[in-house]
Amino acid sequence: MKGRKLLMIPGPIEFEPEVLRAMSAVTTSHVAPSFINSFGNALDLMQKVWLAPNGQPFVVAGSGTLAMDMAVANLVETGDNVLVVSTGYFGKRYQDILERYQTNVTFLDAPVGEIPSLESIENALKSKAYKLVTMTHVDTSTGVLVRPKEIAALAKKYNALSILDGVCSVAGEEIKQEEWGIDVVLTASQKAVGVPPGLALLVASSKAMQTWEHRKTLVPNYYADWKNWLPIMKAYQGRKPSYFGTPPVNLIMALETSLKIIHEEGIAIRVQKHQQLANAFREAITALGLNILPSKKEDAANTLTAIYYPSGVEAGEFLKQLSKLDVIVAGGLLPELKTKYFRVGHMGAVTSIDIISTLSAIEFALVKCGFTFESGIGLSTFQKILNKEIE
Structure with a gap:
């Protein structure tokens, strides 16, 4: 037996043997040349798997909830209007996160098992100016799948940013981030990406990064602030060492391994x-x-x-x-x-x-x-x- x-x-799911071997390798320094190359490769591969060659990838120790938090913490400011398109438990979680940042949240849901119609989403967007729209691609509580391409197009039409909670979809459902104009696509390592729990993963568009750069107030979340993490991501992609917080070395080596498998397939x-x-x-x-x-x-x-x-x-x-x-x-x-x-x-x-x-x-x-x-x-x-x- x-x-x-x-x-x-x-999630967590069954993992590839190669991924588990990477997890059990001897832990090296986070500034060792081998790890710098591994981290840089993982970031490059995220752009390929997300189909966002011009997007800015972020890999941070944490859960999918941190990825959700990081996405909005950097983009919203007090008083911004945000539309949450919900199909279950994690749509409600996004409302809870956004309210911590004193935003004005419009919560749009549907009966259990259904999806808010595109008409209802457009009617909400017509009603006032929104800073951003969040949507849960696959809500883990219901197994309901939304169509992010159409929702992102509506957000763009009404000059709002779009955030796709892809915790239960990235590397398992069709996502063409750059082609579809989605501003942030986020996930967690333990789902279809195929790595044990512990990594918050997201890719931000050029538009999202510009919005962050032009914000009027400080990001009210120290750990999630892109100001702290962007130099780290750029350094490792440039195959140079850098430091803000110690990265989870073995998890990131496992991430590189899994993303290689996905990309090669x-x-x-x-x-x-x-x-x-x-x-x-x-x-x-x-x-x-x-x-x-x-x-x-x-x-x-x-x-x-x-x-x-x-x-x-x-x-x-x-x-x-x-x-x-x-x-x-x-x-x-x-x-x-x-x-x-x-x-x-x-x-x-x-x-x-x-x-x-x-x-x-x-x-x-x-x-x-x-x-x-x-x-x-x-x-x-x-x-x-x-x-x-x-x-």
Whole structure:
């Protein structure tokens, strides 16, 4: 027995062996030539993976929430109007962050499982001048996928900056930051980027950097201030040492390793693989008689799936039965539906074998919980759909 569980939550995820080896390497100095080159390569690769060749990458020790915080801390000032387009828990988190900076937040959401319409977004933007618009590409609490290209175009039309919370989407969903005119795309290391937790990652456009440079007041967050981090990023990209805070050396070496794997595979191919696996998995879940949380299939993310428990199946018992087969999924996150659904992550280094194992465990748990269905229908549907997808 391998003595470990299969981690199928929406982050942290299963990691490539090469990434884990980088994590376990002997830690070097943060000004050693080898590390300077590794950090510089990681920053260069971010521009390629984000498809933002002229963007300014930032890598800072912290979580995805720090990346969210850093993006707005540098761009907003007291009294600015901000529009938050929300599809779940993390849209509300962005509202909470923005209110700390004494901005005027307009919170635009939709019923659970749905997306605010482009018409409603444009109507909000027409109503007053906004400094920026935030959107959650994939809300980890709901598995709902928004279309950032269209929202960024509306923000640009009304002279607002756009921020894409890509914590659960970067390197797993299609993002063309520069082509689509998105001003900041942020994420965290432990999601589809494929690195253990601990790095806040973002790329800012030239327009975003100019907005920061021309702000009238100091950034009211010392750790997040680009004034402290920009010289560091520029130095390492220029293959020179620099210091503000000690970087997490092994995490950054692991980041370089993972970004190399993603770039060599090709970001378009990687996104396509996520789409193929996700589509086959959703069809398998539907075949079992279960419903997903997004109201429309086309609004469902390709990095995770939120699934309602069927009638009569209790959350605690279902998750316990799954754990017996060494498969770990996530429970619900939305407070109002916490015990009504569960979430399966399928991003990064995930394989069809991982998903087959997960589906087998789900079928086992459903049987143990007294839910009836055609035995093996989920597994056979997944393989049938996947075979069609990759023909």
